Amino acid sequence: MAKFDKRLKGILTKAGLVTSGDVDDCIREALDLKQPLSQVLVDRNLVDERAMIGSVAREMNIPPIDLSRMEVTNDALESLPPDLAEYYGVLPVARLGNLLTVAVANPYDVLKLDDVGLVTGCQLMPVVSTEEAIRNCINRVYKSSEQEMENLLDDMADPNLEIASAPAEPEESEFDITSESDSSPVVKLVNMLIYQAIKNKVSDIHIEPSEKRLVVRYRQDGVLYEALTPPKKMQNAIVSRLKVMSDLDIAERRRPQDGKFQLRMEGRQVDFRVSVLPVVHGEKVVLRILDSSNLTLNLDVLGFEQKALGDFRDAIRVPYGMILVTGPTGSGKSTTLYSALKEIMSVEDNIVTVEDPVEYQLEGINQVPVNVKRGLTFAAALRSILRQDPDKILIGEIRDLETIQIAVKAALTGHLVLSTLHTNDAPSTITRMVDMGMDPFMIATSAVLVSAQRLCRRLCTECREEIEIPAERLLALGLTENDLQENMTFYQAKGCNRCAAGYKGRFALLETLPMSEEVRKVVIAGGSAVDIKILALKEGMVTLRKCGLYNAMRGNTSVEEVVRVTMAD
Numbered sequence: 001m002a003k004f005d006k007r008l009k010g011i012l013t014k015a016g017l018v019t020s021g022d023v024d025d026c027i028r029e030a031l032d033l034k035q036p037l038s039q040v041l042v043d044r045n046l047v048d049e050r051a052m053i054g055s056v057a058r059e060m061n062i063p064p065i066d067l068s069r070m071e072v073t074n075d076a077l078e079s080l081p082p083d084l085a086e087y088y089g090v091l092p093v094a095r096l097g098n099l100l101t102v103a104v105a106n107p108y109d110v111l112k113l114d115d116v117g118l119v120t121g122c123q124l125m126p127v128v129s130t131e132e133a134i135r136n137c138i139n140r141v142y143k144s145s146e147q148e149m150e151n152l153l154d155d156m157a158d159p160n161l162e163i164a165s166a167p168a169e170p171e172e173s174e175f176d177i178t179s180e181s182d183s184s185p186v187v188k189l190v191n192m193l194i195y196q197a198i199k200n201k202v203s204d205i206h207i208e209p210s211e212k213r214l215v216v217r218y219r220q221d222g223v224l225y226e227a228l229t230p231p232k233k234m235q236n237a238i239v240s241r242l243k244v245m246s247d248l249d250i251a252e253r254r255r256p257q258d259g260k261f262q263l264r265m266e267g268r269q270v271d272f273r274v275s276v277l278p279v280v281h282g283e284k285v286v287l288r289i290l291d292s293s294n295l296t297l298n299l300d301v302l303g304f305e306q307k308a309l310g311d312f313r314d315a316i317r318v319p320y321g322m323i324l325v326t327g328p329t330g331s332g333k334s335t336t337l338y339s340a341l342k343e344i345m346s347v348e349d350n351i352v353t354v355e356d357p358v359e360y361q362l363e364g365i366n367q368v369p370v371n372v373k374r375g376l377t378f379a380a381a382l383r384s385i386l387r388q389d390p391d392k393i394l395i396g397e398i399r400d401l402e403t404i405q406i407a408v409k410a411a412l413t414g415h416l417v418l419s420t421l422h423t424n425d426a427p428s429t430i431t432r433m434v435d436m437g438m439d440p441f442m443i444a445t446s447a448v449l450v451s452a453q454r455l456c457r458r459l460c461t462e463c464r465e466e467i468e469i470p471a472e473r474l475l476a477l478g479l480t481e482n483d484l485q486e487n488m489t490f491y492q493a494k495g496c497n498r499c500a501a502g503y504k505g506r507f508a509l510l511e512t513l514p515m516s517e518e519v520r521k522v523v524i525a526g527g528s529a530v531d532i533k534i535l536a537l538k539e540g541m542v543t544l545r546k547c548g549l550y551n552a553m554r555g556n557t558s559v560e561e562v563v564r565v566t567m568a569d
Contacts, residue, residue, distance in 0.1 A: 008052075038105065067134065072094070072137070076100065097497060098121075098122050098123055104129070105128070113126065190245075193227075194272075201220065203222075204218070206286050207242075207286075209279065215228075235282055243259070243276065246260060259276075290360065292361070297362075299343060311449060312512055314514070320412075321448035324419055326422065326426065326450070331454050331455055332453055337418050345392075352367075383406065392417075407419060412446050426511050430447070451513065454565045455507070455508055456557050457561050459558060463493075490558070507557075545566040545569050547566075
């Protein structure tokens, strides 16, 4: 501080704003009061604050800033915790990608700026203000942000949710893990993690322990990124807090546990599925966020190609038969099926679903949650449903032979059955069902449509960059000579403060295989997945890879993203 005071004295006297004697008196007063020299000079009306900031800015060739008129962005505040901002005496003002603008009073303190750069992981662009202005602004903007969060967190308390009390374990005695008080650091941290995840439309929260640190990662648009690294000493307390919220056994650390809880935020209910898994350095916790406010149940906005959309709509309008949507976990299968039900539901039909768990509650549909512990399996629930006079049935997932046998019989006896299966593409779904033990004739006669789905990240239109891709590479990826057009424009991800690594949101790729008479003949004859695929391509099936490449040609996504989420044809 003394070194900067001497430099500040030289800058101000050089600019003719104050005399050397006046500054010396103020330096002694600043030492006695333990206040910055700049504050004493302003308080004694010896120098105008803006003039002082301007002089320092000119000397250092750094832009000045008037914090009283500056609106600080939330993404900048999230880059640096308030305690560290106060400790270093800097204020994050704005963030653009990896570039963080920070207000500093002493731009000569490069060691301090290096520390801030390491903590934030950003490249810093300093601007000049005074210590007093920075401190006042820190109190104002951080308290405003904290108050906003506290108000929202207060609304998150569901009156029907009871957090069970449990005795803390010895090593957790430093934290009151069951306390709802804001004074508990664990409660505040867990609430902040959940609040930020919901605000950023995150689908999953991963809390991962390693040997020397604890990492929190968010899955956004299907991709994980590191969001926070809480202190390692809080690891057990954080896990125990989440176990209490999920009504799990906090004393059990050797077995996996699954639970759930609900919170209310901004007037809407958000469901959480919690999975706790013992790993080498503790317990890993994964929270799946089921926020119905993010659910868009409309087939037109999911992003399907016109051919696939037409095939799917034709299939869901048949009076009976089986429709399968396949793909890995998190590929949007449930959203597609919910959208289909919403489009075809009417007061004339009895629609029943069997799900594990019921992810989103739909008005006008009877939804049955699977409960294996009580004997309510998919197969058992299906048997009961068939006695409930259903018209349309949704089965959350076909997992075994018994379930698929009942589903096929239901489809053959006048019911429309929609379900999901885990396979790589549409043609291999049929051979997968045969491998499970189903008769090919039963599959061919019951199935109406088999489809495969993936979710692809959408390029941010604000920052995407044009890129040239050789025709040879496009042909190697799966496009044909007929697909190639003149003046095709492809884009790649760049990244800005409005998106996540160059992408913003996702859309669905759908590969549809209608069960035509020719396809049925191949299935009954015992044809392989390759035989079925060759015939389907002749009949006009658009594969997942081609769906993705067509979207890349339109500028919706990048070729790299298509290659990431789809397999070569």
